[in-house]
Amino acid sequence: MSNPATPENPATPENAASTAGRPFGIRARLRGWRLRTKLLLATLGLLTLTCVTIGVLNHVVMNVFLVQQLDGTLLEASDRALNFPLPPAGAPPSDSPGSGDRTDPLDAPGQGGPGLLDVRFYGNTAFSNGVTLDDGTRQALSAGDVGILASVPADRVPVSADLSFGDYRLVGQVQEQTGAVVVSGMPLAATNNTLLWLGISTAVVSFVGLLLTAALGYLIIRRSLRPLEEVAAVATNVSRMPLDVGDVALAERVPESLVHSGTEVGSVGLAFNKMLDNVAHALQVRQRSETKIRQFVADASHELRTPLTSIRGYTEMVRLTEQLSPEGIQSLGRVEAESRRMTGLVEDLLLLARLDEGREEARSEVDLTRLVIETVSDARIAAQDHHWRIQLPDEPVTVWGDPGQLRQVLINLVTNAHVHTEPGATVDVSLARERRTEGGIDAVLKVADDGAGIPADFQERIFSRFARRDAARSNRTGSSGLGLAIADAIVSAHHGTISVESIPGNTVFTVRLPVQPDGSVRQGGDGTEPHEAEPHGTEPHGAEPHEAPPEN
Known part of the structure; x- marks a missing residue:
């Protein structure tokens, strides 16, 4: 059974497409970053790359220098070991009982220090007094150490090896008098410690430098881009x-x-x-x-x-x-x-x-509830072949404006609803109060019908003057195309908004006007003295407060 197409199932085509497009999503998010962030991150990234490169080069150069210096000292010690007197014939190996009376050349006074190593191979027999550690104790060579030393080529070319008591630099030479192979070694501990502290110091200095660069870079970039922000502020003001x-x-x-x-x-x-x-x-x-x-x-x-x-x-x-x-x-x-x-x-x-x-004409308190009832009542008589429904709030809704102009807005919307729909269509007219997000209350008037709808391209210009589209709705009345333009101009003059949403079977015109609160004082457009809004009863002038029965 195949798995359903879910976000957890990448095998589906949808999820495969989203997975394939993920890098583009990341790039899109990066494109959304602020310029100062991009510049700062780019600067820090380049500086980090520079610090890493310098650190690696320092480590490599210093390692070569220290190893070459150590090799020079090691070859000098190996040359001295070649001139050391030969052991008596039949002398036991250095790690055998009775070998304590033998002296290693690198351990002799003036010949070296702790950690120095000298081993002679006569055929398959190795002679050594072991190695002196940093604390002064002597440690004998293990069988593994002897095997590693025996594999060192006698070509006077230093090589590195990991012995049981640390990393060593080893070199082998042939003693011409006896044909013995002399292997000398010096520890790499000092070199490794130097390189370690060099890496730590480079990392600390780089980290501190990155922090200082981030702080100073942020200030410099922000100051440099401040003029660009002022230009953006001007553009924002113009856009509003x-x-x-x-x-x-x-x-x-x-x-x-x-x-x-x-x-x-x-x-x-x-x-x-x-x-x-x-x-x-x-x-x-x-x-x-x-x-x-x-x-x-x-x-x-x-x-x-x-x-x-x-x-x-x-x-x-x-x-x-x-x-x-x-x-x-x-x-x-x-x-x-x-x-x-x-x-x-x-x-x-x-x-x-x-x-x-x-x-502005003379402004006064306008009862939208009464206007809706009167306008719809007149429309019912003029368009008896439509179904009419009204939805009103319990309390009257009042606004401040010109009664004649607001009545014309209602008439235009209601007339537009029944003229441009077929007989038998239903027209819903509703009035309500809605609280705005930023504060205040709006009177929201909606005129909806279940006609054929308005095409999307015509909705963009439906409130323009002389805007008509015969294909959008029937043109039985020879409309001049000014009704909705007048409604839009009147609503704008009353500091409100008008909009339309339409799909086949549901077209809604919405008018929002600021509500006149009870008891507030306003100045009339004709210069008359302000007055207080009179309180209303709970019933809107004898009309039904809720949905009116549909009339066929």
Whole structure:
């Protein structure tokens, strides 16, 4: 039975892919490190490599030097041992009883010191008095030591060997008078101790140097990169500016003290300031163009109101005073309908122009609960082929704003929900309070429907002016594409947000407005004196506090 595809089972394709991509994940994490960390680690890594290289070279060079020095002393001692008087014929080996009256040349006064070794081989017979240790005691050679010494070539070339009493440097020569092989040795303990302390001292000095380099390097790198952090701070401030709408005064610049072409950071600051100058110029050109267009739209809309009013007036007068044929009555009705539609379009354009100018109408306390009930009640009458549901909190939800504009937001959203869905669709309108993470309370209004949904590419521009997409929803009403743009402008003027989330079968428009707390004092947009919000009862003006029964 095959194992299931789990994180613990690397045999599965998913786990194999993740295992194969692990190095890329490590590189991705390294790319996420701060520049100062990378520079410091790179410096410490190079310094560590340098210290290791120097330590190894010191050890090798010092080892060669000390061994050569020891070899010179060893060859001198071996030459003296060749000239030592020969033992009498038939003399017993040095490690045999009765050999104590024999004197080793390296142990003789003035011939050496503790640890020196001298062995003569006459055929297969070895003569030696052993070796004198550092504490003055003499230790006889073991059979293994004798075997090692016997294998030393008699070519006057020093070799190293590990004897039972330590590491030795050995050299062998042939005594011409007798043909005996003389093997002399000197201990490597002093050389090894010197190399050990050299390694320890190099490691300690390197470690202290790395610590000092890390501390000083961090300070130097941090000070060197501080101008780059200031450039990043300027970029962060610019990124938080609302550059998409309105008259933008892009005054942020990198300080002049950091702008010069002599350094890398200065070059970045200089290039960044040039980019900001270009962006500021482009924003100014865009703002002047938008101002001209909006002024033209506002002027044209204002001028169109008079002829549209005249058209409607004359059509009504013709209907009342003239005898018309059925075709004439129908044509006159079309003229009246189109004039009303054009009048509504003109009014929408004028409202957008006022909102663009930032003019606030008279603000007061607005009961959103009442607005929801009244708007949905009107929509039920206009769209009886839809199912309507309302969800309201127990307490009325009040905000500070313009009642007419907020009512228009509700009307636009509700109308958008039933106009762009098929008959029989369900429209849910809910109102609630939600506490913000940073503090404060929002009134959250949601208008949802179970229609065909809005494509993702159209959702990005759905709140733009004249944004229409016939493929997104049906276009039975010939919408001008200003309804959601007006809703977005009104909500923004009330310091709120509006958003949309849509998938097939579930489209939700969400409006968030700051709640007006009971008893707080606010100033009206028309300059009126502030007043206290009046308390409300628990029932929202006689309407049901919870979900209203659906109406078919």
